[in-house]
Structure formats: structure tokens, C-alpha cells
Amino acid sequence: MSPHDTPQASPLAHHFADMEQQRDSAKLGMWVFLLTEVLLFGGLFCVYAIYRAWHPEMFFNAHKQLNVWMGATNTIVLIASSVTMALAIRSMQLNQRKPAVRFIFATLALAGVFLVIKYFEYAHKIHLGQLPGKYYTFTGLEGTNPHVFFTVYFMMTGLHGFHVLCGMGAMLWLLRRIRKGEFSAEYYTPIEMTGLYWHLVDLIWIFLFPLFYLIG
């Protein structure tokens, strides 16, 4: 066994001088990663801006097909999940493992609610044929190329939904590690990092909601 994968006796990896250096590195790394996420979505925001500038009327007409109440509910659900995630970190800082587990479960549940609502929205759109590109069969919309609106809608919310799923995966991994007793008030970096990620996922939705549901 190489010196790199020493068992979990100490969470300090061999190449760091102390816990603080390790924690700072993880944090900086996470922020840089979030920056790449912003740029990944940035490409799609750019697509959105270009096509909306080209077809303002069509975007306005098409956005009425979205259900504002479902979107608004999902916004509140995600903001609430950010709060429970932050509380999970707070609990671990105070060395309270059980509340931490409960708050992560709550976050998971809220993420699930978000996806269920999203599922109903998607199912309705698919049923009506409001689909991207050549699969678009809906006829009740005025304006040029209404399928582009749904392309952008499905791309952006789809990529966001994928990030929600990844976040849920990360939370399950956290629960497993908490159960193994790997975290304490001294070492809870992975929970904090997942929290940072989750806040970004939340934040992206906060931009998506007005851009798609509240045009005009």
C-alpha cells in the first residue's frame, strides 16, 4: 500500500502540512470547479440571449405555455433545500451528527420534490408535442421557430436537472460517510463542498425561473 491511501485514521492527506491547508485547498478547488460550471451554463445562457434577441415575440408567446405556479413552487423548494443544506453544515460544525443527517435527508427530499414537479411539467410538454427541433408538433403558437424556445428550455432545465441528480448522489455519499463516523467538528470539508455545489445549483435555477417563466 502506498503512503497515499493510508486508512481513515487521520483525514489529513500526506502532502498537506496541516488541516487548515488541506481545507483551504479543497475550498479553492471547489470554487474553481464552480467557475467551470458557471461557464458551462454560460454557453447556454448565451444561446438563450441570442435567440431571444432574434425572436422576442416568439419567446414571449412561448413562455405562456409554461406553468408559472409549478416554476414558482420549485423555486421555493430549492431555496428551502439550500437552507437545510446550510443547517446540515452548521450541525456538523457543532459536532451534532444526528441533526446533520436529518438536514441532509431533508435536502434530499426537497430535491426529490423538485424533480417530481419537473417530471410533471416535462410530461405535459411532451404530451402536447412542445419538444425541441424537429420533434416539435404543437400548433397553437404564433411566431417564427417556436421549437427553438423549447430547445433552449429543455437544454437548460435538463442540464440543471442533471446537476440536481448529481447533487443528490453526493448527498447519499455524505450520508454513508457520516454513518461510518468520518466527519466531526474538526473535519467536515466534503459536507461544506457539497453545500457550495448545492447553492450553485439553486442559484442557477433562480436565474432560469425568471428567464423562462416570467418573460415580459
Add this chain to the structure above:
Amino acid sequence: MQTAAATSYLHEPKGLKSWLFTLDHKRIGVMYLVAIMTMFLVGGVLALLIRTELLHPGRDIMGAETYNRMFTLHGAIMIFLFIIPSIPAAIGNFVLPLMIGAKDVAFPRLNLMSWYLYVFGALFSIYSIITGGIDTGWTFYTPYSITTGTSVISITTGVFILGFSSIFTGLNFIVTVHKLRAPGMSWFKMPLMVWGLYATAIVQVLATPVLGITLVLLILERLFSIGIFDPALGGDPVLYQHFFWFYSHPAVYIMILPGMAIISELVSTFSHRHIFGYKAIAFSSLGIAFLGFLVWGHHMFTSGQSETASVVFSFLTFFIGIPSGVKIFNWLATLYKGQISFKAPMLYTMSFLFLFTIGGLTGIFLGALSVDVHLQDTYFVVAHFHYVMMGGAVMALLGGIHYWWPKMFGKMYSEFWARIAAILIFVGFNMTFFTQFIMGTRGMPRRYYSYPSEFTGMHGFSSVGSYVLGLGFLIAVIYLIHSLFRGPVAPANPWGALTLEWQTSSPPPTDNFDYDPIVEHGPYDYDKIHVEPMK
């Protein structure tokens, strides 16, 4: 002083599995070097086949369809699988932690994952070759890439995966440079190699995600006709070009910045003199990284973007000349009155200075709007980017490999054969590509398997040049591999350099240093510290 054999990272732990699951940045660097050089061989063989086809007008060894696949694969492999990862992932991985006195990069697991992603991406590309190749050119321009029957999806998926590999390397380097410098290693005591890799990492992290999303859109466009890039569905193919070059122009600096970083080290070491204009070189790297994001439109002067946009992009393009010029002049000033020794790495440095300057200056021609309309899509462009990419980045890579070879493997190669190879590569390169400048100005268009008979002489000369180039590389492969088995044992500091990696044994122990390094002098203080210059 411990014996190298007992503690070196190469020998302990043993076995194939210990390599495949290693978290040691040095081993990952060596694994990257092997993988990248394998892809370089594949891309190089394709290049030789292309040049062989071009020996005479008309069909020599392949028809037009095959030729299209050949140059596409040559470009895609050389760019995405060779040059982009080459210096940062192979040499950077090995030397960056050593140079700043760290035990490893900040995230060793991520580092290993980046290597596996690279291999995975390479497998996708090989799969595309087996399933009929791809004939779009390495840029995958729409609308052709949406309609062609070749393996666009598998190769773009491969490039998408390679993008993550590149992002992870960049992310790792940024955090390593910020957080893991040894005590005393302030920002302005860092070797310029580290500055260059840091600037590269910033570009990797900021530009690559945009390529990722562009390729996802392209794949979905092909699979589901989503109407973003397809003009038939109200999409815009020029938008694809904007997105593609928003990544791929900065990617040019992902390729050349680390090359410049290596040259900064070699110029100082092999003239045994303090680098001239340390801060100017360091900041010009950041300047290039920044300006690199503002010039992508110069790839689209003839694609139908607005004239205003073309004028602005042309104007901004000229600015790149400033930080590049700052570097060239500082390197030349370093050489002035230095004790220059023309070892193989220095020969490659000289090649770089000469060839990169030609490559850079011809870039000014292409950045000028009126001239570009004439030269667009001719061999002039081909010659220009080969002077920058191969004359610049690859010469620097070769210089770097020869410079750090003793540190990586603890063996010295044959200096005599190394010099022969360096000279052959320099001569062959100029024969191959200088001819192409002339053909380009006379209107020879790129990407054709045949040509009017008036170009026969120059195409033939260019092809013979490529064989000389190939011979140079073949010799290099032979003496480098020979040195691993029969080469004399390398001392810790064969070149008399002052940077930290030469203060530990060759090859270094797993933890890099047997002591905790404390930095007391700058990396180029040849005027203050006495160190024996090489013989």
C-alpha cells in the same frame, strides 16, 4: 545522501498495479508522457501519409475521401490528444510540485482521474477511426458536421471527455500553486515555468467548459435536430463557429504558454545567467492568457460576421504581439553576455526562438483584414500554425523532455545523437513548412489531396522535408529509449540549475524531498549563488 535506486519513485512500490493506481504526480506525469507520445506517433504517421500523398499531383496512395479523413484525424489527434495535454499534463505534472517544493499536487486522486479520462477520450477517438473516420476537419464546423455520414458523434464525445481531463489538470495546478508552495516560495520567487503553467491552467479552466457545452449541442443537433446550429431549422452555423473559437483560440495559448514557460527555464539555465525581466515575463504570461479570450473572431473574417466585429477582432489580435514580443526580447537579453552551452535542450530553445518568431510574425499578416481575405484557407495558414504549434510548442516540449529527462529517469542520453536529432528536426521542419508559406502566397488552398502541376516541385520538397523531420524523431526515440537501459547514471543536478527540482536526487524519492525545502534564493540567482556550470 541516499542511493537513488533504493528510494526513487520509479522503483518503489513495484508492479504494474502500483502504476495504474498510483497517486504520485511523478508517475502520473510519466504515464501521461507515454500516452501522449503514443498519440504523437499516430498523428505523425498520419502526417507522413498526407505528405506522401502530396508528392505528386493526383492520386498517389489515397483518394480524396481518404485524404479528408487523414487530415481531419491528424488535426484532431495532434490538437486534442497531443499538444493540449502535452506540456502541462506530462512535464507540468512531473515538475510543478517539485519546482515549488511540494510533495504532490493538491488533489492526487483527481490527477489520476484526469489521466484515465484522457485514455478514455483517446479510446473514443480510436473508435472513430475504426468506424470509418471523420472528414469534417478538426473544427467540426456545422452544417457539414451535422450531415456527414462519418463518426462525428464518437469523436466529439471523445473530445468532450478530454476537455474534462484538461479542466481537472488546470484546476489541480491552480490550487497547487496557490496553496502548496514551500516556505519562502513567494510568488516572485516561483520559477517562470510555474507562472506559465499557472496562466495556462487559468485558460484551461475558463475556456474548456464552453467547448464542452458546444460539443453537447452539436451532438444533440446531430441526434435530435434541435435547431440551434442547423440553418434548416432556424439555427445559426456561424454561432457554432463563435462558440468553437471562444474555446479554441484560447486553446492556442493552452498550447503555447507552457512552451514559453519551458523556454524561460532553458534560456536562463543554459546561459548560466539570471533571467532578464523576470516580472515582465511572468506578467506577459497572464497578459497572453487574458488577451487570448478577446480575439476568437479573427478565425471568422470570411465567415460572414459583421465588418465591425472583424475590425474590432483584427485590432485586438495585434495586441497579442505585445506580450509575445516582451518574452522574446527578454529571452534574447538573457542570452546577452551569458555563458551559453549548446547542449541539446539549448538547441531546441534556439529553434524555438527562431521558429516561433516567424510563426508569430506571420500571424500579424493573417490578423490584418485585407491580407487575410487573400490568404484565408491557403497553405500560408497551414505553415503559420505549424510554425507556432510545432516550431513553438513542440520544440519547447522536446527541449523540456531533454532537460528533465535525467530528473525523470535518472539516466543521461547520448548528447551527440541528441544534437544530430535536434539539427535534423530543425532542418526538416523548415524544409517542410517554409515551402508552404510560399505555396500559400501563390494560392495553394489547404485540404486538397491534389494540386495544379506548377506546385509539384515545392510540394515534393516539402514532403522530403517531412521525411527528414521523421528521421530526426526516429533517432530521438532510439537514443532516449536506449538511455533508459544503457545510459550513464544522471547526477542530481547535471545542468547546474538553481530551481528546486534539481536539489533533490535524480530520480526523486516518492515524497520528492528527503527534507522540508525552505526557499532562500530566487530561481535564477546565478549572480548570487555559486553553482558549477555544466561542462
